């Protein structure tokens with residue numbers, strides 16, 4: 001059995017399941033699998049989903065938090081509304097001060113969990129793509145330092161590259177427990193890796209020295 005065949009088969013499996021179960025994207029399964037392993041999200045939680053379009057992760061988060069919870073989805077792209085009234089959409093660039101204060105304005109309480117599947121649009125130039133990825137990660141952590149409650153959780157997509165160890169090491173000092181995980185639904189050929197932080201210590205984040 002060739003590797004390409006196996007990869008295609010897996011892609012097709014998650015694509016078909018997403019269609020059957022009415023998920024907006026195959027990516028939904030990544031959050032389902034991450035949450036199954038790390039118990040990140042619970043009933044009633046307040047969640048911020050960074051890089052949320054088309055909404056596959058928000059959809060999973062809405063189910064997990066139930067009616068008492070809140071999910072705030074942020075993306076450059078428009079996110080189609082959900083029937084649930086506890087979903088708040090913000091369209092814009094979360095690396096800007098404007099959108100970061102808009103996120104803050106939508107929540108009275110601190111956030112229980114930050115989830116980020118954000119990825120920059122690729123230029124094809126490796127160094128630039130890696131730096132853009134690190135810039136997103138840096139901003140996810142900036143938002144965490146303003147919004148994430150003490151002992152809160154975080155999951156963020158990253159890509160393994162030259163600056164990845166630097167990012168991972170810095171995040172390790174921010175949470176009691178930090179793990180990396182690649183769910184089965186993530187393609188083996190992709191360099192994507194998920195960084196999971198449990199029990200936030202709420203320290204002030206200083207920018208990554210890239």
Ligand SMILES: C[S@@+](CC[C@H](N)C(=O)[O-])C[C@H]1O[C@@H](n2cnc3c(N)ncnc32)[C@H](O)[C@@H]1O
Pocket residue numbers: 024025027028050051052053054055056057058074075076077092093094095117118119120121136
């Ligand atoms: C892989 S997709 C997310 C898929 C989503 N988790 C789902 O399940 O449907 C990555 C998203 O990150 C968004 N993104 C990238 N950079 C962003 C930024 N600076 N601000 C807001 N969204 C951003 C992109 O627009 C894209 O929709």
